[in-house]
Amino acid sequence: MTPEPAKPTPPAPGSAPAPVPGSAPGSAPGSAPGSAPGSGSAPGPVTAESGITRLARASLAAGDATGWFERLYAEAEAGAAEIPWDSEHPSRLLTEWAEHGDVTGAARTALVVGCGPGRDAEYLARLGFVVTAFDISATAIRTARRRHPDSPVDYVEADLLALPHAWRGAFDLVVESNNVQALPEPVRRRAIAAIGPLVAPGGTLLVLAAAHGTTTTAPVRDHALRVGVVGTNTTAEDMAADGPPWPLTRAEIDAFAAGTGLTPIAVEHLTDPSGPFVTRWRAEFTAA
Numbered sequence: 001m002t003p004e005p006a007k008p009t010p011p012a013p014g015s016a017p018a019p020v021p022g023s024a025p026g027s028a029p030g031s032a033p034g035s036a037p038g039s040g041s042a043p044g045p046v047t048a049e050s051g052i053t054r055l056a057r058a059s060l061a062a063g064d065a066t067g068w069f070e071r072l073y074a075e076a077e078a079g080a081a082e083i084p085w086d087s088e089h090p091s092r093l094l095t096e097w098a099e100h101g102d103v104t105g106a107a108r109t110a111l112v113v114g115c116g117p118g119r120d121a122e123y124l125a126r127l128g129f130v131v132t133a134f135d136i137s138a139t140a141i142r143t144a145r146r147r148h149p150d151s152p153v154d155y156v157e158a159d160l161l162a163l164p165h166a167w168r169g170a171f172d173l174v175v176e177s178n179n180v181q182a183l184p185e186p187v188r189r190r191a192i193a194a195i196g197p198l199v200a201p202g203g204t205l206l207v208l209a210a211a212h213g214t215t216t217t218a219p220v221r222d223h224a225l226r227v228g229v230v231g232t233n234t235t236a237e238d239m240a241a242d243g244p245p246w247p248l249t250r251a252e253i254d255a256f257a258a259g260t261g262l263t264p265i266a267v268e269h270l271t272d273p274s275g276p277f278v279t280r281w282r283a284e285f286t287a288a
């Protein structure tokens, strides 16, 4: 996967989003991992697509929604797989948001959900936040610490679905970027519900995620785009066939605030000029 551009374009609501981690730049979200028919067991060169397709499908077939992340990171560490979202550059939608809002940390706390090797966590630390960053994958956390030996970021191995109670309401900024889109139901719904309560009073939740090409809230399966959108009628089998990633509906974006005291500041549905079907959410919420 081609890394995101080093220099972000000037921010403008509705402007070009970053490529969707977990899918090839310029292609529809969901068109890379999990969408190449037949690639699962085929021999051939190590690619991000084949690694994710093979590992995720095996994991999902076994009823394990998240086990493939550690296996992917471990294979990548051994040189046997590639991680498509692994970039030295922070998410462009995050840097645009921070630059546009003149965001500085000023020693406020930030939590990065599903931090991987730490690209967004390191960026927030450079902005002056006191950053905690966690991932379910022990190898991802080990990689983050190894890559950033002098980092002030506190990298923690933790499961979003079983976080320390002390983290509730503890963070002035919570960043969820591209993680929920990689989770199937029913874990997905629980993951969304777990994130909002982490925001401190007066704090901010920023959600960055692949979006379906329309803002429909209805369950849709669009095989032409190879995009699976989760809805009430979507089965685990449907999801395994189409993703990961599974772009989020508007209803799922709204669900981050449900029952949490969060209110939306801005919910942007952004289109990537490199492909009319690549759309992303950037949603900012504030806590009462």
Ligand SMILES: C[S@@+](CC[C@H](N)C(=O)[O-])C[C@H]1O[C@@H](n2cnc3c(N)ncnc32)[C@H](O)[C@@H]1O
Pocket (backbone or CB within 6 Å): 021, 022, 066, 069, 070, 085, 086, 091, 113, 114, 115, 116, 117, 119, 134, 135, 136, 137, 140, 158, 159, 160, 161, 177, 178, 179, 182, 183
């Ligand atoms: C698609 S990657 C995105 C990584 C990173 N946010 C980025 O954009 O570069 C999803 C990440 O979420 C992590 N993850 C998945 N399920 C998780 C869970 N239940 N708790 C914590 N991390 C999780 C994975 O290990 C992986 O690093």
